[in-house]
Amino acid sequence: MSDLGSEEIEEEAENDLGEYEGERNEAGERHGHGKARLPNGDTYEGDYANGKRSGQGTYRFKNGARYIGEYLDNKKHGHGTFIYPDGSKYEGDWVEDQRHGNGVYYYVNGDTYTGEWFNHYRHGQGTYFYALTGSKYVGSWANGQQEGAAELIHLNHRYQGKFVNKNPFGPGKYIFDIGCEQHGEYIREEKPEEEEEEEILVPVLPKWKAHRITSLTLWTPEEPPPPEVPPTTSVEIPTIEEPVVEGSTEAPSESVEATEPSEATSPPKESEEEEEASKDDQGDQASLMTEEKEDEAREPEPQD
Incomplete structure:
Protein backbone atom coordinates (compact mmCIF):
# COMPACT_ATOMS: atom_id res chain seq x y z
CA MET A 1 0.00 0.00 0.00
CA SER A 2 1.34 3.41 -0.89
CA ASP A 3 2.25 5.67 2.00
CA LEU A 4 1.26 8.62 -0.17
CA GLY A 5 -2.40 7.62 -0.25
CA SER A 6 -3.06 10.27 2.37
CA GLU A 7 -1.76 13.38 0.69
CA GLU A 8 -0.53 15.94 3.13
CA ILE A 9 -2.30 19.24 3.30
CA GLU A 10 -0.11 22.28 3.03
CA GLU A 11 0.04 24.29 6.17
CA GLU A 12 -0.93 27.92 6.09
CA ALA A 13 1.96 30.31 5.69
CA GLU A 14 2.48 32.77 8.47
CA ASN A 15 2.27 35.73 6.11
CA ASP A 16 -1.43 35.89 6.87
CA LEU A 17 -1.09 35.84 10.59
CA GLY A 18 -4.74 35.54 11.42
CA GLU A 19 -5.68 35.62 15.07
CA TYR A 20 -2.92 35.12 17.64
CA GLU A 21 -2.83 34.96 21.40
CA GLY A 22 0.49 34.51 23.14
CA GLU A 23 3.97 35.82 23.79
CA ARG A 24 5.94 38.24 21.61
CA ASN A 25 9.49 39.58 21.47
CA GLU A 26 10.61 43.21 21.59
CA ALA A 27 10.04 43.54 17.83
CA GLY A 28 6.41 42.49 18.26
CA GLU A 29 6.91 39.12 16.57
CA ARG A 30 5.35 35.93 17.85
CA HIS A 31 7.95 34.54 20.16
CA GLY A 32 7.53 31.94 22.89
CA HIS A 33 4.32 30.01 23.47
CA GLY A 34 1.12 30.98 21.75
CA LYS A 35 -2.09 30.02 19.96
CA ALA A 36 -3.02 30.95 16.42
CA ARG A 37 -6.09 30.58 14.27
CA LEU A 38 -5.12 30.86 10.62
CA PRO A 39 -7.33 32.36 7.88
CA ASN A 40 -7.91 28.94 6.22
CA GLY A 41 -9.37 27.52 9.43
CA ASP A 42 -6.28 25.61 10.65
CA THR A 43 -5.06 26.11 14.18
CA TYR A 44 -1.65 25.92 15.82
CA GLU A 45 -0.65 25.84 19.44
CA GLY A 46 2.96 25.66 20.47
CA ASP A 47 6.30 27.40 20.38
CA TYR A 48 7.33 30.32 18.19
CA ALA A 49 10.69 31.92 17.46
CA ASN A 50 10.95 35.28 15.74
CA GLY A 51 7.48 35.03 14.22
CA LYS A 52 7.77 31.42 12.97
CA ARG A 53 6.70 28.06 14.33
CA SER A 54 9.83 26.66 15.99
CA GLY A 55 10.00 24.08 18.74
CA GLN A 56 7.27 21.77 19.98
CA GLY A 57 3.75 22.31 18.73
CA THR A 58 0.46 20.89 17.46
CA TYR A 59 -0.97 21.85 14.09
CA ARG A 60 -4.61 20.91 13.38
CA PHE A 61 -5.98 20.96 9.86
CA LYS A 62 -9.61 21.81 9.23
CA ASN A 63 -10.12 18.40 7.49
CA GLY A 64 -9.21 16.52 10.69
CA ALA A 65 -5.50 15.82 10.06
CA ARG A 66 -2.99 16.95 12.65
CA TYR A 67 0.72 17.03 13.34
CA ILE A 68 2.22 16.77 16.82
CA GLY A 69 5.95 17.30 16.98
CA GLU A 70 8.90 19.55 16.38
CA TYR A 71 9.10 22.57 14.05
CA LEU A 72 11.88 24.69 12.64
CA ASP A 73 11.17 27.85 10.63
CA ASN A 74 7.53 26.89 10.01
CA LYS A 75 8.47 23.39 8.79
CA LYS A 76 8.12 20.00 10.40
CA HIS A 77 11.67 19.23 11.46
CA GLY A 78 12.83 16.72 14.08
CA HIS A 79 10.63 14.04 15.61
CA GLY A 80 6.89 14.13 15.14
CA THR A 81 3.65 12.27 14.50
CA PHE A 82 1.36 13.02 11.58
CA ILE A 83 -2.19 11.64 11.61
CA TYR A 84 -3.75 11.74 8.16
CA PRO A 85 -7.44 12.29 7.32
CA ASP A 86 -7.99 8.61 6.38
CA GLY A 87 -6.66 7.44 9.77
CA SER A 88 -3.15 6.37 8.71
CA LYS A 89 -0.30 7.62 10.85
CA TYR A 90 3.44 8.25 10.64
CA GLU A 91 5.72 8.42 13.68
CA GLY A 92 9.35 9.27 13.12
CA ASP A 93 11.89 11.73 11.86
CA TRP A 94 11.19 14.80 9.68
CA VAL A 95 13.46 17.08 7.69
CA GLU A 96 11.94 20.23 6.15
CA ASP A 97 8.39 18.87 5.99
CA GLN A 98 9.58 15.52 4.57
CA ARG A 99 9.60 12.06 6.19
CA HIS A 100 13.32 11.56 6.41
CA GLY A 101 15.31 9.28 8.71
CA ASN A 102 13.73 6.44 10.70
CA GLY A 103 10.03 6.05 11.23
CA VAL A 104 6.96 3.82 11.37
CA TYR A 105 3.96 4.20 9.07
CA TYR A 106 0.63 2.67 10.15
CA TYR A 107 -1.70 2.08 7.21
CA VAL A 108 -5.50 1.99 7.31
CA GLU A 189 8.90 -14.77 -20.04
CA GLU A 190 8.89 -13.04 -23.40
CA LYS A 191 5.39 -12.61 -24.83
CA PRO A 192 4.89 -13.34 -28.54
CA GLU A 193 4.41 -10.32 -30.73
CA GLU A 194 0.81 -9.53 -31.56
CA GLU A 195 -0.28 -8.39 -34.98
CA GLU A 196 -2.78 -5.92 -33.63
CA GLU A 197 -1.94 -2.32 -34.20
CA GLU A 198 -2.85 -1.20 -30.72
CA GLU A 199 -1.04 -3.03 -27.95
CA ILE A 200 -2.15 -2.88 -24.34
CA LEU A 201 0.82 -2.75 -22.02
CA VAL A 202 0.32 -5.42 -19.36
CA PRO A 203 3.00 -5.85 -16.71
CA VAL A 204 4.62 -9.26 -16.99
CA LEU A 205 5.26 -10.86 -13.62
CA LEU A 216 18.38 -27.46 5.22
CA THR A 217 21.90 -26.50 6.15
CA LEU A 218 21.95 -26.83 9.91
CA TRP A 219 24.83 -25.79 12.11
CA THR A 220 26.05 -28.39 14.56
CA PRO A 221 28.87 -27.90 17.06
CA GLU A 222 32.01 -29.84 16.22
CA GLU A 223 32.91 -32.55 18.72
CA PRO A 224 36.54 -32.51 19.91
CA PRO A 225 38.62 -35.42 18.59
CA PRO A 226 39.32 -38.23 21.07
CA PRO A 227 42.72 -38.03 22.79
CA GLU A 228 45.48 -40.04 21.15
CA VAL A 229 46.44 -43.15 23.14
CA PRO A 230 50.11 -44.21 22.77
CA PRO A 231 50.54 -47.83 21.61
CA THR A 232 51.34 -50.29 24.41
CA THR A 233 52.77 -53.82 24.27
CA SER A 234 50.46 -56.57 25.39
CA VAL A 235 51.58 -58.49 28.51
CA GLU A 236 50.58 -62.10 28.96
CA ILE A 237 50.09 -63.14 32.57
CA PRO A 238 51.00 -66.83 33.20
CA THR A 239 48.25 -68.95 34.69
CA ILE A 240 48.78 -70.81 37.96
CA GLU A 241 46.33 -73.61 37.38
CA GLU A 242 49.08 -76.12 36.44
CA PRO A 243 52.47 -76.26 38.19
CA VAL A 244 55.50 -75.51 36.18
CA VAL A 245 57.37 -78.71 35.30
CA GLU A 246 60.95 -78.77 36.38
CA GLY A 247 63.42 -78.62 33.59
CA SER A 248 60.96 -77.25 31.10
CA THR A 249 62.70 -75.92 28.01
CA GLU A 250 59.84 -73.69 26.84
CA ALA A 251 61.20 -70.23 26.00
CA PRO A 252 59.50 -67.28 27.66
CA SER A 253 57.33 -65.04 25.49
CA GLU A 254 58.99 -61.95 24.08
CA SER A 255 56.20 -59.76 25.35
CA VAL A 256 56.68 -60.90 28.98
CA GLU A 257 59.10 -58.83 30.96
CA ALA A 258 61.61 -60.60 33.22
CA THR A 259 60.33 -60.74 36.81
CA GLU A 260 61.51 -62.19 40.08
CA PRO A 261 60.25 -65.78 40.57
CA SER A 262 57.60 -66.21 43.23
CA GLU A 263 56.43 -69.16 45.24
CA ALA A 264 53.05 -69.12 43.52
CA THR A 265 54.34 -69.14 40.00
CA SER A 266 57.67 -71.03 39.88
CA PRO A 267 58.95 -72.96 42.98
CA PRO A 268 62.77 -73.19 43.14
CA LYS A 269 64.57 -76.49 42.51
CA GLU A 270 66.32 -76.51 45.93
CA SER A 271 63.06 -76.74 47.85
CA GLU A 272 62.01 -79.78 45.78
CA GLU A 273 65.29 -81.62 46.45
CA GLU A 274 65.08 -80.95 50.19
CA GLU A 275 61.52 -82.27 50.26
CA GLU A 276 62.56 -85.50 48.53
CA ALA A 277 65.53 -85.95 50.91
CA SER A 278 63.29 -85.54 53.96
CA LYS A 279 60.94 -88.18 52.57
CA ASP A 280 63.89 -90.63 52.14
CA ASP A 281 65.05 -90.02 55.73
CA GLN A 282 61.59 -90.72 57.10
CA GLY A 283 61.42 -93.96 55.11
CA ASP A 284 64.79 -95.17 56.49
CA GLN A 285 63.76 -94.44 60.06
CA ALA A 286 60.50 -96.34 59.65
CA SER A 287 62.30 -99.43 58.27
CA LEU A 288 64.77 -99.45 61.18
CA MET A 289 62.00 -99.36 63.74
CA THR A 290 60.23 -102.24 62.01
CA GLU A 291 63.37 -104.42 62.09
CA GLU A 292 63.91 -103.74 65.80
CA LYS A 293 60.38 -104.86 66.66
CA GLU A 294 60.83 -108.10 64.67
CA ASP A 295 64.10 -108.87 66.54
CA GLU A 296 62.46 -108.34 69.88
CA ALA A 297 59.69 -110.73 68.92
CA ARG A 298 62.16 -113.48 67.94
CA GLU A 299 64.13 -113.34 71.18
CA PRO A 300 63.45 -116.50 73.41
CA GLU A 301 61.66 -116.09 76.63
CA PRO A 302 63.88 -116.61 79.74
CA GLN A 303 63.66 -120.10 81.45
CA ASP A 304 63.12 -120.66 85.14
Whole structure:
Protein backbone atom coordinates (compact mmCIF):
# COMPACT_ATOMS: atom_id res chain seq x y z
CA MET A 1 0.00 0.00 0.00
CA SER A 2 1.34 3.41 -0.89
CA ASP A 3 2.25 5.67 2.00
CA LEU A 4 1.26 8.62 -0.17
CA GLY A 5 -2.40 7.62 -0.25
CA SER A 6 -3.06 10.27 2.37
CA GLU A 7 -1.76 13.38 0.69
CA GLU A 8 -0.53 15.94 3.13
CA ILE A 9 -2.30 19.24 3.30
CA GLU A 10 -0.11 22.28 3.03
CA GLU A 11 0.04 24.29 6.17
CA GLU A 12 -0.93 27.92 6.09
CA ALA A 13 1.96 30.31 5.69
CA GLU A 14 2.48 32.77 8.47
CA ASN A 15 2.27 35.73 6.11
CA ASP A 16 -1.43 35.89 6.87
CA LEU A 17 -1.09 35.84 10.59
CA GLY A 18 -4.74 35.54 11.42
CA GLU A 19 -5.68 35.62 15.07
CA TYR A 20 -2.92 35.12 17.64
CA GLU A 21 -2.83 34.96 21.40
CA GLY A 22 0.49 34.51 23.14
CA GLU A 23 3.97 35.82 23.79
CA ARG A 24 5.94 38.24 21.61
CA ASN A 25 9.49 39.58 21.47
CA GLU A 26 10.61 43.21 21.59
CA ALA A 27 10.04 43.54 17.83
CA GLY A 28 6.41 42.49 18.26
CA GLU A 29 6.91 39.12 16.57
CA ARG A 30 5.35 35.93 17.85
CA HIS A 31 7.95 34.54 20.16
CA GLY A 32 7.53 31.94 22.89
CA HIS A 33 4.32 30.01 23.47
CA GLY A 34 1.12 30.98 21.75
CA LYS A 35 -2.09 30.02 19.96
CA ALA A 36 -3.02 30.95 16.42
CA ARG A 37 -6.09 30.58 14.27
CA LEU A 38 -5.12 30.86 10.62
CA PRO A 39 -7.33 32.36 7.88
CA ASN A 40 -7.91 28.94 6.22
CA GLY A 41 -9.37 27.52 9.43
CA ASP A 42 -6.28 25.61 10.65
CA THR A 43 -5.06 26.11 14.18
CA TYR A 44 -1.65 25.92 15.82
CA GLU A 45 -0.65 25.84 19.44
CA GLY A 46 2.96 25.66 20.47
CA ASP A 47 6.30 27.40 20.38
CA TYR A 48 7.33 30.32 18.19
CA ALA A 49 10.69 31.92 17.46
CA ASN A 50 10.95 35.28 15.74
CA GLY A 51 7.48 35.03 14.22
CA LYS A 52 7.77 31.42 12.97
CA ARG A 53 6.70 28.06 14.33
CA SER A 54 9.83 26.66 15.99
CA GLY A 55 10.00 24.08 18.74
CA GLN A 56 7.27 21.77 19.98
CA GLY A 57 3.75 22.31 18.73
CA THR A 58 0.46 20.89 17.46
CA TYR A 59 -0.97 21.85 14.09
CA ARG A 60 -4.61 20.91 13.38
CA PHE A 61 -5.98 20.96 9.86
CA LYS A 62 -9.61 21.81 9.23
CA ASN A 63 -10.12 18.40 7.49
CA GLY A 64 -9.21 16.52 10.69
CA ALA A 65 -5.50 15.82 10.06
CA ARG A 66 -2.99 16.95 12.65
CA TYR A 67 0.72 17.03 13.34
CA ILE A 68 2.22 16.77 16.82
CA GLY A 69 5.95 17.30 16.98
CA GLU A 70 8.90 19.55 16.38
CA TYR A 71 9.10 22.57 14.05
CA LEU A 72 11.88 24.69 12.64
CA ASP A 73 11.17 27.85 10.63
CA ASN A 74 7.53 26.89 10.01
CA LYS A 75 8.47 23.39 8.79
CA LYS A 76 8.12 20.00 10.40
CA HIS A 77 11.67 19.23 11.46
CA GLY A 78 12.83 16.72 14.08
CA HIS A 79 10.63 14.04 15.61
CA GLY A 80 6.89 14.13 15.14
CA THR A 81 3.65 12.27 14.50
CA PHE A 82 1.36 13.02 11.58
CA ILE A 83 -2.19 11.64 11.61
CA TYR A 84 -3.75 11.74 8.16
CA PRO A 85 -7.44 12.29 7.32
CA ASP A 86 -7.99 8.61 6.38
CA GLY A 87 -6.66 7.44 9.77
CA SER A 88 -3.15 6.37 8.71
CA LYS A 89 -0.30 7.62 10.85
CA TYR A 90 3.44 8.25 10.64
CA GLU A 91 5.72 8.42 13.68
CA GLY A 92 9.35 9.27 13.12
CA ASP A 93 11.89 11.73 11.86
CA TRP A 94 11.19 14.80 9.68
CA VAL A 95 13.46 17.08 7.69
CA GLU A 96 11.94 20.23 6.15
CA ASP A 97 8.39 18.87 5.99
CA GLN A 98 9.58 15.52 4.57
CA ARG A 99 9.60 12.06 6.19
CA HIS A 100 13.32 11.56 6.41
CA GLY A 101 15.31 9.28 8.71
CA ASN A 102 13.73 6.44 10.70
CA GLY A 103 10.03 6.05 11.23
CA VAL A 104 6.96 3.82 11.37
CA TYR A 105 3.96 4.20 9.07
CA TYR A 106 0.63 2.67 10.15
CA TYR A 107 -1.70 2.08 7.21
CA VAL A 108 -5.50 1.99 7.31
CA ASN A 109 -5.70 -1.71 6.35
CA GLY A 110 -3.44 -2.71 9.27
CA ASP A 111 -0.16 -2.90 7.34
CA THR A 112 2.92 -1.31 8.86
CA TYR A 113 6.30 -0.22 7.58
CA THR A 114 9.21 0.19 9.97
CA GLY A 115 12.53 1.43 8.67
CA GLU A 116 14.39 4.15 6.84
CA TRP A 117 12.94 7.07 4.88
CA PHE A 118 14.43 9.51 2.39
CA ASN A 119 12.65 12.58 0.99
CA HIS A 120 9.21 11.31 1.95
CA TYR A 121 9.72 7.79 0.51
CA ARG A 122 10.60 4.39 1.98
CA HIS A 123 14.27 4.17 1.20
CA GLY A 124 17.04 2.04 2.72
CA GLN A 125 16.47 -0.92 5.04
CA GLY A 126 12.96 -1.61 6.28
CA THR A 127 10.31 -4.17 7.18
CA TYR A 128 6.80 -4.15 5.70
CA PHE A 129 4.17 -6.24 7.50
CA TYR A 130 1.09 -7.44 5.58
CA ALA A 131 -1.82 -7.66 8.03
CA LEU A 132 -4.06 -9.71 5.71
CA THR A 133 -1.69 -12.65 5.24
CA GLY A 134 0.71 -12.27 8.17
CA SER A 135 3.66 -12.13 5.77
CA LYS A 136 6.43 -9.57 5.92
CA TYR A 137 9.12 -8.21 3.64
CA VAL A 138 12.50 -7.60 5.25
CA GLY A 139 15.13 -5.95 3.09
CA SER A 140 16.07 -3.05 0.86
CA TRP A 141 13.89 -0.24 -0.51
CA ALA A 142 14.47 2.45 -3.12
CA ASN A 143 12.15 5.40 -3.75
CA GLY A 144 9.21 3.67 -2.11
CA GLN A 145 9.61 0.32 -3.91
CA GLN A 146 11.02 -3.05 -2.86
CA GLU A 147 14.47 -3.10 -4.41
CA GLY A 148 17.57 -5.18 -3.71
CA ALA A 149 18.36 -8.16 -1.49
CA ALA A 150 15.53 -9.13 0.82
CA GLU A 151 13.61 -11.93 2.51
CA LEU A 152 9.87 -12.46 2.10
CA ILE A 153 8.64 -14.39 5.14
CA HIS A 154 5.33 -16.30 5.07
CA LEU A 155 3.63 -18.41 7.72
CA ASN A 156 5.22 -21.76 6.78
CA HIS A 157 7.97 -20.82 4.32
CA ARG A 158 10.11 -17.92 3.19
CA TYR A 159 11.87 -16.68 0.09
CA GLN A 160 15.38 -15.24 -0.05
CA GLY A 161 16.58 -13.42 -3.13
CA LYS A 162 16.71 -10.15 -4.99
CA PHE A 163 13.82 -7.82 -5.81
CA VAL A 164 13.57 -5.46 -8.76
CA ASN A 165 10.74 -2.90 -8.92
CA LYS A 166 8.90 -4.65 -6.02
CA ASN A 167 9.01 -8.08 -7.72
CA PRO A 168 11.46 -10.97 -7.14
CA PHE A 169 13.94 -11.45 -9.94
CA GLY A 170 17.03 -13.60 -10.50
CA PRO A 171 18.49 -16.42 -8.36
CA GLY A 172 16.90 -17.22 -5.03
CA LYS A 173 15.56 -20.00 -2.87
CA TYR A 174 12.46 -21.02 -0.94
CA ILE A 175 12.99 -22.37 2.57
CA PHE A 176 10.21 -24.61 3.89
CA ASP A 177 9.51 -25.42 7.52
CA ILE A 178 9.28 -29.15 6.72
CA GLY A 179 13.07 -29.15 6.38
CA CYS A 180 14.06 -28.57 2.77
CA GLU A 181 15.10 -25.80 0.40
CA GLN A 182 14.11 -25.27 -3.24
CA HIS A 183 16.71 -23.41 -5.28
CA GLY A 184 15.88 -21.68 -8.53
CA GLU A 185 15.38 -18.30 -10.16
CA TYR A 186 12.71 -15.86 -11.24
CA ILE A 187 12.72 -15.14 -14.96
CA ARG A 188 10.64 -12.93 -17.24
CA GLU A 189 8.90 -14.77 -20.04
CA GLU A 190 8.89 -13.04 -23.40
CA LYS A 191 5.39 -12.61 -24.83
CA PRO A 192 4.89 -13.34 -28.54
CA GLU A 193 4.41 -10.32 -30.73
CA GLU A 194 0.81 -9.53 -31.56
CA GLU A 195 -0.28 -8.39 -34.98
CA GLU A 196 -2.78 -5.92 -33.63
CA GLU A 197 -1.94 -2.32 -34.20
CA GLU A 198 -2.85 -1.20 -30.72
CA GLU A 199 -1.04 -3.03 -27.95
CA ILE A 200 -2.15 -2.88 -24.34
CA LEU A 201 0.82 -2.75 -22.02
CA VAL A 202 0.32 -5.42 -19.36
CA PRO A 203 3.00 -5.85 -16.71
CA VAL A 204 4.62 -9.26 -16.99
CA LEU A 205 5.26 -10.86 -13.62
CA PRO A 206 8.42 -12.96 -13.23
CA LYS A 207 7.95 -16.73 -13.25
CA TRP A 208 9.65 -19.09 -10.82
CA LYS A 209 11.88 -21.77 -12.35
CA ALA A 210 13.00 -24.43 -9.89
CA HIS A 211 16.40 -26.12 -10.23
CA ARG A 212 16.95 -28.46 -7.28
CA ILE A 213 15.75 -29.33 -3.80
CA THR A 214 18.20 -29.74 -0.94
CA SER A 215 18.00 -30.30 2.78
CA LEU A 216 18.38 -27.46 5.22
CA THR A 217 21.90 -26.50 6.15
CA LEU A 218 21.95 -26.83 9.91
CA TRP A 219 24.83 -25.79 12.11
CA THR A 220 26.05 -28.39 14.56
CA PRO A 221 28.87 -27.90 17.06
CA GLU A 222 32.01 -29.84 16.22
CA GLU A 223 32.91 -32.55 18.72
CA PRO A 224 36.54 -32.51 19.91
CA PRO A 225 38.62 -35.42 18.59
CA PRO A 226 39.32 -38.23 21.07
CA PRO A 227 42.72 -38.03 22.79
CA GLU A 228 45.48 -40.04 21.15
CA VAL A 229 46.44 -43.15 23.14
CA PRO A 230 50.11 -44.21 22.77
CA PRO A 231 50.54 -47.83 21.61
CA THR A 232 51.34 -50.29 24.41
CA THR A 233 52.77 -53.82 24.27
CA SER A 234 50.46 -56.57 25.39
CA VAL A 235 51.58 -58.49 28.51
CA GLU A 236 50.58 -62.10 28.96
CA ILE A 237 50.09 -63.14 32.57
CA PRO A 238 51.00 -66.83 33.20
CA THR A 239 48.25 -68.95 34.69
CA ILE A 240 48.78 -70.81 37.96
CA GLU A 241 46.33 -73.61 37.38
CA GLU A 242 49.08 -76.12 36.44
CA PRO A 243 52.47 -76.26 38.19
CA VAL A 244 55.50 -75.51 36.18
CA VAL A 245 57.37 -78.71 35.30
CA GLU A 246 60.95 -78.77 36.38
CA GLY A 247 63.42 -78.62 33.59
CA SER A 248 60.96 -77.25 31.10
CA THR A 249 62.70 -75.92 28.01
CA GLU A 250 59.84 -73.69 26.84
CA ALA A 251 61.20 -70.23 26.00
CA PRO A 252 59.50 -67.28 27.66
CA SER A 253 57.33 -65.04 25.49
CA GLU A 254 58.99 -61.95 24.08
CA SER A 255 56.20 -59.76 25.35
CA VAL A 256 56.68 -60.90 28.98
CA GLU A 257 59.10 -58.83 30.96
CA ALA A 258 61.61 -60.60 33.22
CA THR A 259 60.33 -60.74 36.81
CA GLU A 260 61.51 -62.19 40.08
CA PRO A 261 60.25 -65.78 40.57
CA SER A 262 57.60 -66.21 43.23
CA GLU A 263 56.43 -69.16 45.24
CA ALA A 264 53.05 -69.12 43.52
CA THR A 265 54.34 -69.14 40.00
CA SER A 266 57.67 -71.03 39.88
CA PRO A 267 58.95 -72.96 42.98
CA PRO A 268 62.77 -73.19 43.14
CA LYS A 269 64.57 -76.49 42.51
CA GLU A 270 66.32 -76.51 45.93
CA SER A 271 63.06 -76.74 47.85
CA GLU A 272 62.01 -79.78 45.78
CA GLU A 273 65.29 -81.62 46.45
CA GLU A 274 65.08 -80.95 50.19
CA GLU A 275 61.52 -82.27 50.26
CA GLU A 276 62.56 -85.50 48.53
CA ALA A 277 65.53 -85.95 50.91
CA SER A 278 63.29 -85.54 53.96
CA LYS A 279 60.94 -88.18 52.57
CA ASP A 280 63.89 -90.63 52.14
CA ASP A 281 65.05 -90.02 55.73
CA GLN A 282 61.59 -90.72 57.10
CA GLY A 283 61.42 -93.96 55.11
CA ASP A 284 64.79 -95.17 56.49
CA GLN A 285 63.76 -94.44 60.06
CA ALA A 286 60.50 -96.34 59.65
CA SER A 287 62.30 -99.43 58.27
CA LEU A 288 64.77 -99.45 61.18
CA MET A 289 62.00 -99.36 63.74
CA THR A 290 60.23 -102.24 62.01
CA GLU A 291 63.37 -104.42 62.09
CA GLU A 292 63.91 -103.74 65.80
CA LYS A 293 60.38 -104.86 66.66
CA GLU A 294 60.83 -108.10 64.67
CA ASP A 295 64.10 -108.87 66.54
CA GLU A 296 62.46 -108.34 69.88
CA ALA A 297 59.69 -110.73 68.92
CA ARG A 298 62.16 -113.48 67.94
CA GLU A 299 64.13 -113.34 71.18
CA PRO A 300 63.45 -116.50 73.41
CA GLU A 301 61.66 -116.09 76.63
CA PRO A 302 63.88 -116.61 79.74
CA GLN A 303 63.66 -120.10 81.45
CA ASP A 304 63.12 -120.66 85.14
